[in-house]
């Protein structure tokens with residue numbers, strides 16, 4: 125059976141129809157973007173930091189096998205068990221075996237996008253392991269049976285009443301609790317006993333340091349440090365691309381990460397794990413899952429520089445107005461749109477079209493990934509590899525939906541960035557770009573299309589002769 | 594072939610030309626102010642507090658005033674009594690009953706208001722720093738380093754500690770409708786006491 129491409133437009137439509145959620149989502153993420161800008165303006169060396177971060181990452185990726193070997197040797201020397209997983213299935217098997225060996229039935233974990241990639245909970249739970257997400261947002265998503273909708277703030281698409289309902293069902297709290305403080309306290313109270321009795325703890329990680337065999341975990345809630353230090357068994361899962369050569373390189377990345385992500389100078393916790401704690405056992409699983417293949421994609425390998433800050437998502441007008449879940453993938457937003465197709469080209473074929481090509485993602489990226497150029501390149505690749513009708517229909521549908529609701533462009537962004545506030549024209553211009561021959565249009569924007577068409581007719585005719593469109 | 598060898602072989606075959614991507618020298622950039630005022634501003638921005646002595650205060654009286662309801666005050670330092678010593682706490686379950694933990698940090702980072710703790714300060718019971726409700730951190734101004742670059746370049750702890758955490762204020766979350774809540778799952782408050 126052929127995999128069906130994610131119907132991003134249809135999913136986004138449902139999100140767009142829900143005004144309170146949409147408005148909050150849009151404004152919350154834009155607020156994170158603005159806080160990031162404020163932090164950036166405080167550092168005259170910001171652009172220098174970005175250049176350094178990019179250069180360090182590119183160097184590391186070009187020397188990845190050597191650095192991974194160096195990391196492995198140092199980590200082993202410090203008493204860490206190092207495992208390698210070619211894909212999600214192998215990752216899950218490795219984790220399952222470690223837990224089984226220890227007779228561990230209760231696993232507490234902090235947020236890890238890699239374990240989402242591997243769909244680890246779905247593997248462990250039928251094998252009798254209770255997995256408890258301890259990050260508040262991730263826990264909300266777990267209880268609601270949803271994927272994280274954002275890589276940094278997993279439940280950002282939910283409002284207080286949504287959380288109150290979920291907690292009421294699972295924690296027996298007041299379904300009408302409208303205080304975020306008391307809901308967060310409910311999570312603390314519910315999590316603490318589980319943490320104190322867990323058999324094993326699991327974390328993700330933000331960085332591997334080759335020089336010392338250290339992995340670094342950046343978090344805010346304290347749940348990752350609890351998960352790592354309360355049980356005597358700590359398993360960490362990281363993608364093989366998360367490595368830097370020297371401990372001294374961490375300065376560049378820590379200074380960029382939280383400022384880009386949340387607009388705070390640093391996360392509340394920046395934790396360096398170099399070996400097991402006294403009496404404890406530590407495992408690290410290095411996960412490939414498509415990364416080594418991506419390294420060989422000439423136009424897309426630099427996406428491996430990503431430090432998962434989420435800044436490109438916060439700034440993206442399409443992401444803000446469609447919600448992470450509409451992408452139907454572990455990674456959403458601009459970064460998702462350029463890496464998801466490497467996991468499953470057909471399934472995620474529509475995602476690179478979910479962009480206005482305004483370039484804002486590229487401008488905010490702390491490691492200088494040319495995200496919007498890669499989006500454009502993916503469109504070409506996908507147009508060559510896949511049937512166009514489906515993709516095209518969906519793009520048009522999405523464009524029509526967005527165009528049809530001018531209030532959606534209201535906004536948060538007024539007057540701050542011309543490119544973003546002129547969304548409708550950009551959406552239209554760019555979504556149609558690869559299809560020079562396309563004639564139908566959502567009617568509210570006929571005018572704009574005509575001016576676009578006049579301007580681009582010749583150029584696009586030429587291009588479409590080269591492609592298969 | 595093992596997955597390890599397959600992955601490494603694929604990386605070797607696929608990687609971009611290493612010669613075209615040199616490693617830049619270590620960066621030490623930005624503001625080099627290693628002062629106390631900068632540290633305090635940064636700490637307070639992230640919700641941390643300064644435990645200020647009043648006339649005639651000792652650490653003990655300052656803690657008593659700041660945490661009047663605290664029953665279990667656990668000390669990880671030789672020069673402060675508390676109600677229990679960290680050496681006498683033997684498990685995370687026991688540590689979870691702590692109201693206030695008093696520790697000494699070997700260094701702080703002025704840029705961020707961060708303090709560092711490792712197993713050396715926590716008597717190898719690392720969870721104690723996160724299970725306690727509140728933490729009081731003794732810090733000396735002379736142990737401040739300017740920023741993240743200088744911290745990673747200068748401090749040997751990053752090369753020696755098995756567990757090394759930079760804590761910057763208390764645990765926090767904004768996962769419910771973007772509302773910032775200080776005191777999420779780890780410590781509810783973090784206070785610095787200058788010595």
Ligand code: SF4
Nearest residue numbers: 430431433434436489
């Ligand atoms: S692509 Fe860049 S901006 Fe987006 S999450 Fe990754 S590092 Fe952050």
